[in-house]
Amino acid sequence: MASLKVQVIEMTAALMTAAFGLLAALAWNGAISWAVKQFLGQEEGLGLFVYAILVTILAVVMTLLIARMAAKAKAADAKLTEKMK
Template sequence: MDNTFKIQLLETTAALITAAFGLVAALAWNETIKSIIEVCFSSDDTIWGNLIYAIIVTIIAVAATMLIARSIGKLKAIEAKKEEKKGCDKE
């Protein structure tokens, strides 16, 4: 078996396993947040509960996305500085 194929197979498998664990974690948080809303806003009106749930999940998703994007930006800046320094050292 070709090493390139083995690497691609392992990378794909790792990505799928990571995605599966991410889904399990998301479902666990889904149930947790729903339970908290039911306790805090005990009401017969599920529309308001669903609205509050959707708002909370949206805020969490936006915050997480922004944090991840910021972290990636910082890492890219660090790598760019390293590459720039390598280029200067060769001259």
């Protein structure tokens, strides 16, 4: 059974991932829409696809980083638990 510390880290990672997904969708909305409009001269069609791709890439990268941190914490906890046996 995972320690309380690992459980807290895993839950925090899940909540942070969800929060970052929402943050990416909301906070970057205006900035990315503006940038796409500047480069493509439109906010519809191709511009919306470019916007969606950029936000998705950002969310995936951050999710992977958060998951990697959680995995490292879990591995460190497993090593500590093994040493205590």
